[in-house]
Structures are given as C-alpha cells and as structure tokens.
Amino acid sequence: MLMPRENSLIIDRKSWPKDRRWVIGIATISIVATIGYLYEWVSVASLPGGSSRSGFLYGIVAGLIIAFELLLWPRKHVRSWRIGSAQQWLRAHVWLGLLSVPLVLMHAKLLFIGGLLNWALMITFLIVIASGIWGLVLQQFLPRMLLEQVPAETIYDQVDHVASQQCKETERLVKATCEPGIQALHWDKEHLHENLSEQSAEDDNDDPGFVVVTGFRSMTGIQGKVLDTVPVYKTIQGTQSISNHFFSEIRPYLTTGRQSDSLLVSPMETSRLMAKLRATCPTEASFVIDHLEHVCTMRRQLDLQIRIHHWLHGWLLVHVPLSVALGILLLIHVPVALMYW
Numbered sequence: 001m002l003m004p005r006e007n008s009l010i011i012d013r014k015s016w017p018k019d020r021r022w023v024i025g026i027a028t029i030s031i032v033a034t035i036g037y038l039y040e041w042v043s044v045a046s047l048p049g050g051s052s053r054s055g056f057l058y059g060i061v062a063g064l065i066i067a068f069e070l071l072l073w074p075r076k077h078v079r080s081w082r083i084g085s086a087q088q089w090l091r092a093h094v095w096l097g098l099l100s101v102p103l104v105l106m107h108a109k110l111l112f113i114g115g116l117l118n119w120a121l122m123i124t125f126l127i128v129i130a131s132g133i134w135g136l137v138l139q140q141f142l143p144r145m146l147l148e149q150v151p152a153e154t155i156y157d158q159v160d161h162v163a164s165q166q167c168k169e170t171e172r173l174v175k176a177t178c179e180p181g182i183q184a185l186h187w188d189k190e191h192l193h194e195n196l197s198e199q200s201a202e203d204d205n206d207d208p209g210f211v212v213v214t215g216f217r218s219m220t221g222i223q224g225k226v227l228d229t230v231p232v233y234k235t236i237q238g239t240q241s242i243s244n245h246f247f248s249e250i251r252p253y254l255t256t257g258r259q260s261d262s263l264l265v266s267p268m269e270t271s272r273l274m275a276k277l278r279a280t281c282p283t284e285a286s287f288v289i290d291h292l293e294h295v296c297t298m299r300r301q302l303d304l305q306i307r308i309h310h311w312l313h314g315w316l317l318v319h320v321p322l323s324v325a326l327g328i329l330l331l332i333h334v335p336v337a338l339m340y341w
C-alpha cells in the first residue's frame, strides 16, 4: 500500500541524504530557469509569458510534471502499476510538485494574466500545491503525536469494534460485582496479545458469570491487550452506585466516545467521578473503579486516534479532486492557448 503507515514520515532526518539530492537538483533547475527567464525579460524588455521562449518551455515542463503528479493515483490504486517503491514515488511527487511552482509562475507571467480559464487554472493549481504542502506538514508531526499520545492505537477500521468489546467486558465486570444475583466465577489469567485487534475466544463468551477485563499495555515497544487477573467470587455489597453511574454515564461514553457529549471526555471530570465512587464504595471495589477509569482513558485515546486519522487524511479531500480538476483544465488550456497563439 502506498500510503505510509500513520506513524511513518515521508521526509525526516533519516531520509535527508536522499532528499538532499532532490533539493540540490530542484534548486539548480529553479535558479537556471529563473536566470533564463530574467535574461529573456531584459532582452525583449517585456514580461515573458506562456508564448515566450522560456515561458513556453517552462509550461511544457510544468505540464509534464503535473501529468506525473497525477500518476500517483494509479500508482497507488492500480495493482499492475507497482513500478518503483512507494517512498520513491512520494519523494518525486513532493519535490517535483514544488519545482512546478516557479515554472508555472514564470509560464503565467508572474500572475499578470487575464482570462477566466487562465485564472481558474492558476487558482486550482495554487490550491493543489497549498493543500499538498499542508498535508506534508501534517504528516510530519501527527504520526509522532499518535505514537506518543495514543499508546492504545488500534487498526482504524476496528476502533468501534474494540470500543464496544471493551464496553461489553466492563459491563460484565460491573454486573458481576455490583449487581446482586449475578456471580462472577474468575478473571482470566494475564496474558499478552501482540495484536490489539486480535480478539480472544473468551471475548466472545457470553456466559454472564465469566469475567474478562481488558486493558492495553506496552512492553518493549509492543503494545498489547491485557486480560487482567483479579479473582472475584461474589457480589460486593454497597456498590450499586458504581452500576448506576456505569449505565447512566460511563457506558454511553465507552460506546460512542466524544459523540456521547459526556463530561467524561474530560480527564478531570473522569477523575472527579472516580473519586466520588471511591469515597462512597467499599475499598474491595476499588479494582472495579480503577478499571472504569482505565477504560475511560482508553476511550479518550481511541477518540484522539479518530481525530488524528481525520486530520491525516482529510486534506486529501481537497488535494485529490482539485488535482483531477487541474488535469481537466490543463487539457482544455493547451489547445485553447495554441489556437490563440
């Protein structure tokens, strides 16, 4: 898949030796092109545009670059097009895209242009470039933020499933410990799964007497799901308020996160509720309250993951459709410009 993993960077310190060659190449071409343009400007004593010698040449090169930029789409989505590595394509995409800016500006008479089609083309081009730079900037720091602030990161498509699974497991624990008449048999022995999305057979066990509590843990860089180990043999008296708060406030938050408009979105409000429960419930129930606090933290992390994911990918909703529009406008621009030359 061409898209870098959400926590990998297109351009970073490690890629600098490769990027340096691009930077030197592009800077050299831009300087030479600018000198050629200035020379023509001085020799003909008027601002060269698309029909001048240098302007025409830069227009052809910029057009070819834009065509190459558009090829990123088939490279990414058409299986038989897998020529070259994803990183090579992306690096060429970013650096050649930037090179097209001075070339297009000189081709377009440094923006002293007229005509609706020319302006539509120019504005579309500038938005595509600006959105590309914005996306690149986002990809520089959001993946790191994801890594640091979302240790419970899971596969994006499975966020809802993981959240609902956690909620179901927590509900079993609350029912077993805080509601008279439902007996918990035991907690599962602690073990670590390498994959967060992996669901153990126990997770699907609907036996109301079997309690499995899931947490997330990071060990030597491997994040995993932890099934905790606390034996529970009977209902704990005086814990009805835990169950009440779970069903009225915590469960809606665990299932729908930020969309629930719950106050538990705030870590401070969560701590306040947990402190209240600790103060009013017997100490033997503290592991249940600890777990509730823990799953609220996990839910907050999953919400942050969703938001980061939207930021990381949302800009493509501008970049891609407008780059298609740019290609279409360019196809109209070329024959029209040649006709009026």
Ligand code: HEM
Pocket (backbone or CB within 6 Å): 002, 003, 004, 010, 066, 069, 070, 071, 072, 073, 076, 090, 093, 094, 095, 097, 098, 100, 125, 128, 129, 131, 132, 133, 135, 136, 316, 319, 320, 323, 326
């Ligand atoms: C005329 C110029 C450009 C055109 C026509 C263009 C077009 C495209 C297209 C078609 C895609 C593929 C999107 C997809 O299918 O996912 C793409 C992705 C992308 N473009 Fe551009 N682009 C241009 C310039 C730029 C520039 C100047 C930059 C950055 C400085 C940039 C950064 C990116 C990035 C980061 C991606 C996402 C690649 C990925 O993560 O898979 N683009 N662009």
